[in-house]
Amino acid sequence: MTATPTVSLQGAELSYGTRTLWSGLDLDVAPGEFVAVLGPNGSGKTSLLKILLGQVPLTSGSARIVGEPVRAGNPHIGYIPQQKTMDEGLPLRGRDLVGLGVDGHRWGLGFRSRRTRNAVVDAAIAEVGAQAYADAPIGALSGGEQQRLRVAQALVGDPAVLLCDEPLLSLDLANQQRVAGLIDARRRSHDTAVLFVTHEINPILPLVDRVLYLVDGRFRIGTAAEVMTSEVLSELYRTEVEVLKVRDRLVVVGTGDAIDALGGAGELSTDCAHHEVHE
Numbered sequence: 001m002t003a004t005p006t007v008s009l010q011g012a013e014l015s016y017g018t019r020t021l022w023s024g025l026d027l028d029v030a031p032g033e034f035v036a037v038l039g040p041n042g043s044g045k046t047s048l049l050k051i052l053l054g055q056v057p058l059t060s061g062s063a064r065i066v067g068e069p070v071r072a073g074n075p076h077i078g079y080i081p082q083q084k085t086m087d088e089g090l091p092l093r094g095r096d097l098v099g100l101g102v103d104g105h106r107w108g109l110g111f112r113s114r115r116t117r118n119a120v121v122d123a124a125i126a127e128v129g130a131q132a133y134a135d136a137p138i139g140a141l142s143g144g145e146q147q148r149l150r151v152a153q154a155l156v157g158d159p160a161v162l163l164c165d166e167p168l169l170s171l172d173l174a175n176q177q178r179v180a181g182l183i184d185a186r187r188r189s190h191d192t193a194v195l196f197v198t199h200e201i202n203p204i205l206p207l208v209d210r211v212l213y214l215v216d217g218r219f220r221i222g223t224a225a226e227v228m229t230s231e232v233l234s235e236l237y238r239t240e241v242e243v244l245k246v247r248d249r250l251v252v253v254g255t256g257d258a259i260d261a262l263g264g265a266g267e268l269s270t271d272c273a274h275h276e277v278h279e
């Protein structure tokens, strides 16, 4: 017997007015599976997460989380939103931020006791190794420290799926690896499915089971080896794109307009090699 998919999209379409971002999208994400969602700016990656969060309705088709239709406030979901730097004057400690993941979620008012709640928050803080700064004002922390606390907040409710919207943005390489490692460890230990929106696949390439690549209404789903090829990306972008493997990293090289068309996806190459224009 196969397990119920943690995330299931069937015949999913999202249109805003006359503009269709994608349609005919079928995707089942298994427990513990790590799916990277890639694509240029405006291709509908964040909108996909919003659908699963119950914030935006599908135009047609269905979206389920652990077999149930999507809905707002679903306790099966842990969400790491796009990173915004916290205001330095914010009177909120890291511990309070993580606590919001408990209070706004599954236990709500019925949560058994303050002591149990605190123990759950402490465990989540320890899991991301943030004990040393959990009581400091969050605005005073570095981007990497803030992001580890956001991961703790997303994990504290023990979600079935983690939705991550560019969680590595503006982190240095060491922190990218640390944050990606935390997410990977959780899905391995708890079978948490992961949908990971990113412009930069290289930091997570070894973790990715499958890629969903969205471009201007078209998409492709498969392993990174299947999708991240010159043929597939050229087809998606409708222009010549070359994917090179440099050691264990992927470098996407566009030609002419492809550099613009690639948008953020072109950032795949930024810390490895530079875009090249072949005349």
Ligand SMILES: Nc1ncnc2c1ncn2[C@@H]1O[C@H](COP(=O)(O)OP(=O)(O)OP(=O)(O)O)[C@@H](O)[C@H]1O
Pocket (backbone or CB within 6 Å): 016, 021, 039, 040, 041, 042, 043, 044, 045, 046, 047, 048, 264
């Ligand atoms: N409520 C809305 N009404 C109309 N258009 C919308 C709405 N929300 C988003 N859009 C448009 O849909 C497109 C997809 O937006 P979305 O944020 O999902 O893209 P994205 O792939 O996450 O982009 P980025 O990489 O820039 O974050 C954009 O062109 C956006 O302007």
